[in-house]
Amino acid sequence: xxxxxxxxxxxxxxxxxxxxxxxxxxxxxxxxxxxxxxxxxxxxxxxxxxxxxxxxxxxxxxxxxxxxxxxxxxxxxxxxxxxxxxxxxxxxxxxxxxxxxxxxxxxxxxxxxxxxxxxxxxxxxxxxxxxxxxxxxxxxxxxxxxxxxxxxxxxxxxxxxxxxxxxxxxxxxxxxxxxxxxxxxxxxxxxxxxxxxxxxxxxxxxxxxxxxxxxxxxxxxxxxxxxxxxxxxxxxxxxxxxxxxxxxxxxxxxxxxxxxxxxxxxxxxxxxxxxxxxxxxxxxxxxxxxxxxxxxxxxxxxxxxxxxxxxxxxxxxxxxxxxxxxxxxxxxxxxxxxxxxxxxxxxxxxxxxxxxxxxxxxxxxxxxxxxxxxxxxxxxxxxxxxxxxxxxxxxxxxxxxxxxxxxxxxxxxxxxxxxxxxxxxxxxxxxxxxxxxxxxxxxxxxxxxxxxxxxxxxxxxxxxxxxxxxxxxxxxxxxxxxxxxxxxxxxxxxxxxxxxxxxxxxxxxxxxxxxxxxxxxxxxxxxxxxxxxxxxxxx
Amino acid sequence: xxxxxxxxxxxxxxxxxxxxxxxxxxxxxxxxxxxxxxxxxxxxxxxxxxxxxxxxxxxxxxxxxxxxxxxxxxxxxxxxxxxxxxxxxxxxxxxxxxxxxxxxxxxxxxxxxxxxxxxxxxxxxxxxxxxxxxxxxxxxxxxxxxxxxxxxxxxxxxxxxxxxxxxxxxxxxxxxxxxxxxxxxxxxxxxxxxxxxxxxxxxxxxxxxxxxxxxxxxxxxxxxxxxxxxxxxxxxxxxxxxxxxxxxxxxxxxxxxxxxxxxxxxxxxxxxxxxxxxxxxxxxxxxxxxxxxxxxxxxxxxxxxxxxxxxxxxxxxxxxxxxxxxxxxxxxxxxxxxxxxxxxxxxxxxxxxxxxxxxxxxxxxxxxxxxxxxxxxxxxxxxxxxxxxxxxxxxxx
Numbered sequence: 001x002x003x004x005x006x007x008x009x010x011x012x013x014x015x016x017x018x019x020x021x022x023x024x025x026x027x028x029x030x031x032x033x034x035x036x037x038x039x040x041x042x043x044x045x046x047x048x049x050x051x052x053x054x055x056x057x058x059x060x061x062x063x064x065x066x067x068x069x070x071x072x073x074x075x076x077x078x079x080x081x082x083x084x085x086x087x088x089x090x091x092x093x094x095x096x097x098x099x100x101x102x103x104x105x106x107x108x109x110x111x112x113x114x115x116x117x118x119x120x121x122x123x124x125x126x127x128x129x130x131x132x133x134x135x136x137x138x139x140x141x142x143x144x145x146x147x148x149x150x151x152x153x154x155x156x157x158x159x160x161x162x163x164x165x166x167x168x169x170x171x172x173x174x175x176x177x178x179x180x181x182x183x184x185x186x187x188x189x190x191x192x193x194x195x196x197x198x199x200x201x202x203x204x205x206x207x208x209x210x211x212x213x214x215x216x217x218x219x220x221x222x223x224x225x226x227x228x229x230x231x232x233x234x235x236x237x238x239x240x241x242x243x244x245x246x247x248x249x250x251x252x253x254x255x256x257x258x259x260x261x262x263x264x265x266x267x268x269x270x271x272x273x274x275x276x277x278x279x280x281x282x283x284x285x286x287x288x289x290x291x292x293x294x295x296x297x298x299x300x301x302x303x304x305x306x307x308x309x310x311x312x313x314x315x316x317x318x319x320x321x322x323x324x325x326x327x328x329x330x331x332x333x334x335x336x337x338x339x340x341x342x343x344x345x346x347x348x349x350x351x352x353x354x355x356x357x358x359x360x361x362x363x364x365x366x367x368x369x370x371x372x373x374x375x376x377x378x379x380x381x382x383x384x385x386x387x388x389x390x391x392x393x394x395x396x397x398x399x400x401x402x403x404x405x406x407x408x409x410x411x412x413x414x415x416x417x418x419x420x421x422x423x424x425x426x427x428x429x430x431x432x433x434x435x436x437x438x439x440x441x442x443x444x445x446x447x448x449x450x451x452x453x454x455x456x457x458x459x460x461x462x463x464x465x466x467x468x469x470x471x472x473x474x475x476x477x478x479x480x481x482x483x484x485x486x487x488x489x490x491x492x493x494x495x496x497x498x499x500x501x502x503x504x505x506x507x508x509x510x511x512x513x514x515x516x517x518x519x520x521x522x523x524x525x526x527x528x529x530x531x532x533x534x535x536x537x538x539x
Numbered sequence: 540x541x542x543x544x545x546x547x548x549x550x551x552x553x554x555x556x557x558x559x560x561x562x563x564x565x566x567x568x569x570x571x572x573x574x575x576x577x578x579x580x581x582x583x584x585x586x587x588x589x590x591x592x593x594x595x596x597x598x599x600x601x602x603x604x605x606x607x608x609x610x611x612x613x614x615x616x617x618x619x620x621x622x623x624x625x626x627x628x629x630x631x632x633x634x635x636x637x638x639x640x641x642x643x644x645x646x647x648x649x650x651x652x653x654x655x656x657x658x659x660x661x662x663x664x665x666x667x668x669x670x671x672x673x674x675x676x677x678x679x680x681x682x683x684x685x686x687x688x689x690x691x692x693x694x695x696x697x698x699x700x701x702x703x704x705x706x707x708x709x710x711x712x713x714x715x716x717x718x719x720x721x722x723x724x725x726x727x728x729x730x731x732x733x734x735x736x737x738x739x740x741x742x743x744x745x746x747x748x749x750x751x752x753x754x755x756x757x758x759x760x761x762x763x764x765x766x767x768x769x770x771x772x773x774x775x776x777x778x779x780x781x782x783x784x785x786x787x788x789x790x791x792x793x794x795x796x797x798x799x800x801x802x803x804x805x806x807x808x809x810x811x812x813x814x815x816x817x818x819x820x821x822x823x824x825x826x827x828x829x830x831x832x833x834x835x836x837x838x839x840x841x842x843x844x845x846x847x848x849x850x851x852x853x854x855x856x857x858x859x860x861x862x863x864x865x866x867x868x869x870x871x872x873x874x875x876x877x878x879x880x881x882x883x884x885x886x887x888x889x890x891x892x893x894x895x896x897x898x899x900x901x902x903x904x905x906x907x908x909x910x911x912x913x914x915x916x917x918x919x920x921x922x923x924x925x926x927x928x929x930x931x932x933x934x935x936x
Contacts, residue, residue, distance in 0.1 A: 068709060070697040076777045076847065142846020149774045155751060156734040156776055159876045161847055243752020249735060250750060284612070286622040314737055314772070315748045316729075316755035319654040323647055330639045334632060341631045344599060347606045351618040354607075362607070369599060373592035380642065382577075382649040383585040385746050386570055389737060389772040454567035455741045457772045460780030462695055464709050466567045509618075539622070 022523050031126070034118035035523065036103045041420075042125050043100025044413075047093050048489070050132065051406075054088035055482050057081045062444075062478035064461050065471050078461035079147035080139065086150035090267065091174045092132055094401070097409045098270040099124075099181045102209050105416065106185060108514040108521060109203045111530045112192030117184045124180035131173035138163035138170075149459060151260070152227065154241040154252050158234050165235070168227045175220045182213035182220075196532030200294070203512050203538045204287060207294050208273030211301045215262045215269075218305075223259035226252060250315050257308035265304045268368075268400060269297060271408030272339055275361045277512070278415050279343050280538070282358035283350030284509035289342040290539050296335035296342075303332050313384050322381050329379040333372065340369055355507075356430030360411030363403060363438050371399030374449065389459075392452030398445045402481075403438070410437075410488065417495055418502035422520030425495040433491060436484040444477025512538045571741050574763045574788070578744035580649045588642055595638075653744075656758055659726035663717070667729070667736035667749035667771070669878060670778035670835070674717050677728075681801045684883060686831065687781050688712040695781060711768040716785035720794035721761045729755040733878050734776060740769035740786055748773055761788040776876065778835050812886045812910045818894070821907060825895025828888045833896075836876060841900035848876065852900035861893075861906065865916055868893060886913045 023029045023038065033039060060081050064072050073081070103121065107114055115121050139145040143161020146152070160167070189202070189210050202210075230252070232238040239245025241252045272293075280287045287293065310329040313322060343365050352358070374396040378384050387393055410433075418424050447470035452458075456467045463471065502519040513536050517525050530536060572582045610616040666673040671686035687695075691710055694701035703709045719725055729738055731749035739746035743759040761767075769784035789797060833851070837843050841851035851857055856864050868889065869881035880889065890913040897904040 069699070069701075069703045070695060072697075074697065074777075075780065076844070079774070079777065079779070144847060148776075153735060153774075156774065159734070159776065243750075248753070250753070283610075283618065285618040285620065288621075289623050289628055291623070292628050314746050315750070316753070319651065322650060322654070326646065326650070327643060330643060333639065334635050337635045338628070338632060340599060344603050344606070345624075345627070346622075347603065348610065349616070349619040349621075350606070350610050351612040351616045352607065352610055353612045362603075365603070366600065369596065373596055376592060377585070377588045380584055380588050380646045382581045382646055382653060382744075383570075383588065385653070386581055386585065386741060386744055388746060389739075389774075450568045453570045455571070455770070456567075457739070457770050457780070459774045460770075462710060462780050464711050465704055470567060 032122070034114075034122050036107050036115045036118070036121065037420075037521065037523065039115075039121050039125050040100045040102075040104030043096045043103060043128075046125075046128060047097035047100060047409075048492075050088055050092035050096070051485070053136070054085050054093055055485065057085040057088065059478060059482050061085060062475045065463075066475040067472060068463055068465050068468050070462055073461070075461045076144060076147055079149075079459065080145040082459050083146045083148065083150050084136075084139065087135065087146075088132075089401070090150065090263070091171075091178075092128075094267050094405045094409070095178060096128060098209070098212070098267075099178075099185075101205075101270070101274070101409075101412055101416075102181075102185050104420065105514060106188060106206055106209060107192065108517065108525055109206050109512060110189065110192065110197050111194045111513045111526045111532065111536075112188060113524060113527050114192075115184050116187035116191050120180050121184050124177045124184065127173050127177040127180075131170045131177065134166050134173075135170035138166050141166075151253075151256060152230065153256075154230060154233065154249050157230060165231070168231050171227050172224060175224050178216050179220050182216040185209055185213040186217070194526075194529030194532060197537070200291070201532065201537045201539060203273075204276035204290070204293055205270065205273030208269040208276075208297050211297050212266050212269045215266050215301055215304065219259040219262045219266075222255060223263075226255040226259065229255075250312070253312050253315060254309065257311045258305070260311065261308040262301070262304040264397075264400075265300055267405050269300070271364065271368075271405050272297065274408045274412045274415075275343065275364050277538070278357050278361040278411055279346050279365075281415075281507050281509045281511070282355060282361075283347050283352050285346060285350040286511075286539055287342070288345035288348075289338070292338055293342055296338040299335040300332060303328060303335070307332060310379065310381075310384070313381050314388050326379060326381040330376070333376050333379075336372055340365060340372070351509075353508075355414075356425070356427060356434055357411045357415035359431060359434040360407050360414065363434065364407040364411060367403030367407070367438075367441075368400055371396055371401075371404055374399065387452065389457055390452035391448040391456045391458055394458050395445050395448035395452060398448070402445065403441050407437075410434075413488075413492070415507075416514075417492065418506045419514060419517075419519050419521055421496050421499075422502055422518075423495050423497075423499035424502050424506075425491050425499065429487065429491050429494075433484065433487045436487070437481060440477045440480035440484060442477070444474050444481050447471070447474045447477075512536070573742040573744050574761050574765065574767065575743050575759050576762070577649070577653055577759070578742060580652070581744045584646055584649055587645070591638060591642065595635075653757070656726055656756055658724060659758055660723040661720075662726045662728060663719070664728040664730070665738050665749065667731040667733075667738065667775070667782075668883060669733050669776050669876070670771070670782040671883075672717075672738070672782065672784060673883065676798075679798055679801075681798065681805070683715050683801075685713045685715045685717060685785070687783060688714060689831065692781070692831075708768065710781060711770070711783045711785070713783055713785045716766070716787040718787045718789060718794065718797050719761065720791045721764050721788045722791065724758055724760045726756055726758045729757070732882065735773050736771050736775045736782070737773035738769070738784060739772040740767050740784055742767040742769075743786070746772055761786075764788050764790055781835075808885060808887070812914060815911075816887075816890070816909060818898075818907045821891045821894040822898060824887070825891035825893070826899070828884065828892040829895055829899075832880065832884070833892065841896070841902075851896050852902065854902070857896050858902050858904055861897075861908070862916070864893060864897070865889075865908075865913070886910045889913050 030042060064078055141163045143163050145163055146160055146167045148157040148160060189206060229240040233240055233242060239247040241247045241249045276287055276293060307325060307329045309317060309321060309325045378387055378396060414425060414430055451467045451470045456463055504518050505515050506519060513530060516536055570582055570585050572579055662677040664675040664677055671684050673684050675682040691706055691712060693699060694703050729747050729749040731751045733751060736749040737746055738749060745757045745759050747755045747757045765788055767786045771779060771782040836848040837851045843850035856867055869879060871877045871879035887910040890908045890910040894908045897906045
């Protein structure tokens, strides 16, 4: 029997009957909702839609790069595609999807009835569609969308046409949404845990999100400051980033990457949490080294603040700066290595089965490690001077973000969708989705290492014939990977419509409070604090 | 059920793997060893860290795959219940740390060498523009611009109908290569006139950002005569992909001969600027200057791109007051993509392109601007505080 059922048997229940209501009917349910599950669902659908918009842009980029010469688009539009693809994928897909998962799962994982600040929660979601409508609308303006790269380096970004102010405005709103979402998560984790749910008993996903939320609260305002300085440089005659007025364009890069480097961990720490939840379930064995996982996550977060200038080794830093940032960057591989080793040790002598979530989680560990190792290569400054701004870098960060962050999101979807919908997804199709995606994602990104090392810069719409073969292969991979995601949507829709009924536990080896409530999870869960004991916590 | 999935995945894997073997140009696989002592060392560092990564990856994946095949529920594996081991955790924190130190020491050594600019034997100032390079030999009084080979510039236009495969060095060739002697320690000074660019020649293992208002430096001592090709590595706007770099390294005597030739050319260009040109001559030269400098934004027929780049055809500036037109071309327009061409084009080219713009695309002003007139106009305009001429640019730096 699940705990929410028990709540209904509570003697005092009848007196509170008027507090027990389901969702409001119709569209207003979604607009006015303050329910963490509804808001989680909104975030996840938003992110899925943006995934296809950002993916469509990636396919335009890959189509143009399929062969030498310009075939389809003007170089300016190509540049705005690379810029928009990044903005959409980072701020519109990975971040909202993680916030959506946090909304759905964190209250259920720690045994709280809802998020601490439900109205703020509604607001932080509903800002997003408007921010992205403004952002995407710039593509239809006469001047075209932003085309100076998602890093918005001045002076180039100041050459943007009328869309400039809209882009800055949209970024501000995305930032406000993220900060509000993060404050809510921190407040929930600190204030809503029932007695007995101590910090070191929290599931790893909750821990990684707590640390991620701090990173967001610390860095988003820095980014907001940087883009505001761009705005005043453009419209109010300041010259923060213009040498002619005593400013420095490189100062923007320092400020940007002080945000930007923690940002890349914002995109991966919750993924670590997801994988740390899934692997123990399917290995039927507790997570290896829980404490060291927590400390490793915290170390990565700390280090993320002192490595930013490794994105800037060619900007002419002093030697001492280059040495410092090389050493600090290399250090990151230690806690990251600890995480990978812990996952492998969790699998070791387990009793493993490979349902779709486990396949995606294992795929994550393998391919994220490949991306991590190329990251270690990039830390070596003299070599980075050759790698910098080439397709080698593109290969590196796509390995950590696509078969990394995106795979963790797919793993999470397959893992928790029975809890969300009450139905099992189609296991056969799920496995098919994994295998097709994994083949194509490697066909897509692996060749980029080669062309990058051989001298192909990134962000170019056309190239010499010596790069033609690998680029053609990458383009095949891109279309294969892109279209196989339609299968993902089909599996989700099919699962919502029906399927084998899911039990409360769903997975044989699953532990944790979210598996003690019925599937689908009732609209309100844990109105009464659940008992915290060895059977209801993950460790 | 799973075997069914595997059965038909296999042909897909082969179908994708086979063409990659047949078509791939195996030359485009790895970082070049290059032609300087530093580039060789960088390549060695790259290979060393790559092998370390392979070893680490192989160990981790071997354990992982062994576990995945052996410790399966379907094979009757029963889960152990250990979940920590301080010894193991300390080992796998210390071992990577040791590997890092082993890697960091040689990397730091190479980095220190790269940043040692002492005893350079000649200096070349590289100024980046959207989308070309200017090379100034600070010891020789030679200065010229270098941009994409004009034939490639035609071929790369959308729907050009030109097969790019006929050019061996498509998008990697320029009109005027940078010519340098072998065996000398050459110091490069990098700056930019508009946005940030990055001067990258893989064979020399040099990549340094060109930042407007600041000077960066790096150096190379080329050991082998030859032609080495590179590209702009920092996104710099619409034609970022189309500003290649070509370095031609010559033995010292051949280099000396080249220097003499350049000096004679400069003298001839000065003569050009003071003679009287015919209207037709100016139009012909102006068309070439337009195609090389103005066309990528203002387009072939001067129609511009609405909202992004204004049209030349029927433009108020171009058909109106001559001084405003000259000033726009010479100084550019602040906070826009319109750059200052005053420092980039010679008086002859400026006079020719302004004459051309005022008489092409249906702009029938009938004006003729002589190079000599341009020279005096420019001297008049240089009173302006915003002025950027080659002379005062040198002063700033």
